[in-house]
Amino acid sequence: MSDPAIELRGISKSFGPVHANKDIDLRVMPGTIHGIIGENGAGKSTLMSILYGFYKADRGEIHVRGNKVDIPDSQAAIRAGIGMVFQHFKLVQNFTVLENIVLGAEEGALLKTSLGRARKLLKQLSDEYELHVDPDARIENLGVGMQQRVEILKALYRQADILILDEPTGVLTPSEADHLFRILEGLKREGKTIILITHKLREIMEVTDTVSVMRRGEMTATVKTAETDPEELAELMVGRKVLLQVDKAPAKTGETVLEVRNLQVVDESGVERVRKISLEVKRGEILGIAGVAGNGQSELLEVLGGMREGTGEVLLNGAPLPLAGAGSDARTRRRVGVGHVPEDRQTEGLIMNFYAWENVGFGYHDDPRYNRGPLMNNHALREDAEAKIAKFDVRPANCWHTARNFSGGNQQKIVIARELEREPDLLLVGQPTRGVDIGAIEFIHEQIVALRDQGKAILLVSVELDEIMSLSDRIAVMFDGRIMGERLPADTNERELGLLMAGITDTEHEHSHDEIEQNLAQSSGKAG
């Protein structure tokens, strides 16, 4: 058997106290498509960045085609025949395709000869791999699919024979993704080795030969794709976590609090993030939105919370909420009874340089209770902060610490305390326990359920499936800006949700391997 194209031995990397990669071993055989799958934050991108010379590993060895190599920078990676297509393209927007491809790999000091030669080679590569793209088009005028082709051509132009693609389909439409997979198959036939990083099971099943699973910075398994199935992978990916039991009574739902109809969100770069979704949340229930990060859940929360504009219809207790212009801001939302625990407490929910007592009023700082005319009533804020710190057991119990000086769990408790104590009609909750220690998780979950039991409506967004499972009264799964389906926690399981999160809808019965294949073909056929 030939040497592996890539072999990693004992790679470890920490950022400060955070272990992004722990003692990783990986063998990628030449001429194969090797998938690396894992949840967000599992350490996949860090690992590949080490391979491409962007980060230096703290420990471990890299072998390329049997030879131990040192990859201190991208130049060395390129020399070793490794090419990388980043999740966020590394293209110069106002350059032409040709200029982007030549950049850094020019021959000689004058452009004319380099560009001339590149044009010929590009033509050749385009024909060979079906990667057609106008060499004189400017990148800013190309769609994302085309831009990705340019990135692949860039790597091929540098004679890469090992190609790493980091979440390549995240920005692609299903038909573009299918085209990409055909290209990858073509590259494989030509003897190239491809490493595909993704969190989508469908892709793994469709194109890879071998798949490695990462979880929490560790490589948990490497299996032949033909010998596994999506269920097993989903399990390996999510892991058998300690199921946190939340004691909760059955929901006593009342009238509808939040009603969303045809909500659409287009982001700054013109990408449609939320594609005309509709949903409703009733009094006394928790609607959990499951999904892999980046499928429109964040934008959904931001629009409802008044941080972003959208179109469509949103009713709160029957009254329409403006989605753009006057009255669509977060302040007005709070006034009408929408609380919001944001996904990112460090850049949104808290001002990290503010004291805990200042943060206790953040967003409600114009509440008469915290004001005396134009002055802030700092005394009232501190009193309130002390009460909340005691009630929510924030540690250290000192309101004179800046937010930065609390642990993640205690930071989150400050946010939760602030938003829950207001007893809002509707509470938006994003990733309530991200980066929060076990003890605090339980406490936070209890608080959310207690609010529900007071008859409030709660919209919960989380990428943690077991959190969704244990908290929600109803679960909606989001994929690619759409709601793929709704389930009741009692009638579903992590496997089914995992498939929905990967964009696969038909899971009515226990399927054989062939059936899955069929479903996969159908779903891609429908999309194409």
Added chain:
Amino acid sequence: MQKLPKWADVGLIPAINLALALIVSGLVVSLIGQDPFEALAIMVRGAVGSTYGWGYTLYYATNFVFTGLAVAIAFHAKLFNIGGEGQAQLGSLGVALVCLAVPWPHWTLALPSAIVGGALFGAAWAAIPGYLQAKRGSHIVITTIMFNFIASALLVYLLVGALKAPGMAPETVRFPEGARLPSAQEILAVVGIPFSRTPLNISFLVALIACWGVWLLLWRMRLGYEIRAFGHSEPAARYAGISPLRITMLTMLISGALAGLMGINAVMGEQERLLQDNVLGAGFVGIAVALMGRSHPVGVLLAAILFGALYQGGAELEFETSVPREMVVVIQALVILFTGALDGMVRGPLEKSFLRFRNKPKPGVPAE
């Protein structure tokens, strides 16, 4: 987790930066053949060795407090207002127009009116760049630089035209006697303290009030809370329903108004007429003062007094030795360089050494 303890951030780092700036300044002095220690002694004696020295030191400091606060408050909203110079010039114009408009019977009436005039004109001059930044995304640094030049052209135009006093010089007529501000000498004489005749005047107290006012605004008022939140994180501001447009505009208006207030000290308190340039670079000194003072009113006050002493000491140095007063400009440049642009040079190694004394890395959550 905080990388540095607070005392190191607000005390140690500025101290090291200042020390570096002074060491390099000392090298410059010895390069031009002077004894740096003797030069320092002369400057210290000149600046604080007599009531005369103190008078000038605090007079200059008054200017720098206003322009320093102007830069500092903008820093809190993450805006770099480099246009203090132009705003102060316009403020001076506002003060002059107020002083010339009415035959003021007494300074107690003239001063409040002049404060309003100076603040309004300064604010107006900052409003346009602020608006362009918030609404059109025009880089505020470039627009405020351009507005500095436009301001000085405007003043030249007015002083050779509409406002020009009879005679050769491009300046206005003298302000009425009733608009004259009481000097420190006169005020202190009332309580029997002898003080030299210097341009130090009641504006110094206005500057102290401004410091207190800015402190009140930033740390006691709702607007200040919003300004600081916006400056730390714009997404957080949006989360809390704080309008970026509103905060940018209000911050620039206040910043411009503070710079404009410099006019009461320089124009009303000292020149008693409008000259082509009353500001003399104080707008730029404000940048150094705000950087050194870590954008806190107390820091700004202390830094302003330090720079006032440097300016007065520099004048004495020029008088007693052959070192020109531009030595002060060099020191000012080095302070800006070390505290502003080269902050990372000191901070990086310092953070590392502090971390080494802290707890060792503990296993935590994995990150992508």
Added chain:
Amino acid sequence: MSFFDIIQILDSTIRLATPLLLACLAGLFSERSGIVDIGLEGKMLVAAFFSAAVAALTGDVWLGMLAGIAASMVFALIHGVASITFRGDQLISGVAINFLAAGMTVLIAQDWFQQGSRTPALTGEARFDTLDLPFAEALSGVPFLGPLYADALSGHTILVYVGFLAVPATWWVLFRTRFGLRLRAVGENPGAVDTAGVSVNRLRYAAVLIAGLLCGLAGAYLATGLAAGFTKDMTAGRGFIALAALIFAKWRPWYALFACLLFGFLQALSNRYSTLDLGLIEIPNAFVLALPYILTVVILAGFVGRATPPRAGGEPYIKER
């Protein structure tokens, strides 16, 4: 306004545009690489002083020019260390450099010459001589074009011609060479350059040093070509007009030429007339002087032909995926 007046104004337009042009191109190199440079003024000033001072001391204007360039490049290096190596604030660094130049030049001038912060007046070999373009004499008789060629275009010092030749040279380097491609790329998306295996920092240092070189030429011309010696603050805001011209020119070399000629023309006009009488309205001198700045604000506001700066300008490069 007679024909003779027009020739004279054009002649002085060219002289006044030269330092603007050199500084503007300096800024173009720096900002195209993503390093914002508001220290053009300071670099020009320090170059003006050292070129005049060394020319005065040695009697050789060429040595003076080299000294000016060297001084300017040292200042450029300070800016580079602060903004590239230590990832400091490029604007603050620029401000510091302007003050450092303003103070140091006077300090050293006083120490070396004791003539009230100026250098001795330069004469003979210590100044740049004027060059006559070929056939200037012979063609001067041709109506209109003759005087235009002989009196306005011909008869400047060599640095004027260097300045104007620097425009096509800059264009060529930027758009026809590998270095230019990389330079433009690093100002737009340093990540693209880094992942292509090219050092971001090295490119940016190169750009900053080229800016130093060009500012050096600008300063040398100011003190040894346009004037005969250094006087305190002799750049008088030219560095900022050059910055304005750069924005006006949307960071492009040929546009920079026209912007600098326009701004030079405005300076020439205001030097010559105290007010401009356009028949219906009289335009005050001050307005003409302020026009470059006003035009730049209008451009920045995006009301007329929006100017998009290099995307990565002002941001220190930190590796990220």
